[in-house]
Amino acid sequence: MFIGKVIGSVWATQKETGMEHIKLLIVQPIDWKGVENGNTIIAADRIGAGVGERVIISRGSPARYVFGQTSPVDAVIVGIVDSFEIAEDV
Template identity: 65%
Template sequence: MLMGKVVGSVWATQKEAGMENLKLLIVKPLDFEETEAGKMLIAADRIGAGVGERVIVTQGTPAHILSGEKRAPIDAAVVGIVDSSRCNRP
């Protein structure tokens, strides 16, 4: 899983089967100091995250399973909206 910030949305009127009714968000990965930590990605969102919110994203098989559709081509999904985070570094 990774933490990221929602920086935009993707609209697609035509989608593969299993992706209907899914909102697609552009997420910028962040480290725990909230600096960029990788390339932006598109994640399916069923929980209602919005632009500017920090989110938790899962990728690969777990994201695909969350879609509930065997053939849905989903490789990233928002699984949580971050209320707060803290990292204690030595």
């Protein structure tokens, strides 16, 4: 899993079976300081994240389990970050 920031939406009227009614968002991975950290991805969202929010992303096979084994999803938003705490001595 990693943290990212939602930077946009993807609109697709034609989708594969298993992806109907799934919102797709563009997410920029970030590090704990909020600095961009990697290439943008498209992630499925069922929890209602919006542009500008920090989110937790799961990728690969675990992401498919959220929507079922037959869903062609590679990344899914599994949480919206309210806050986090980093130890001072790290």
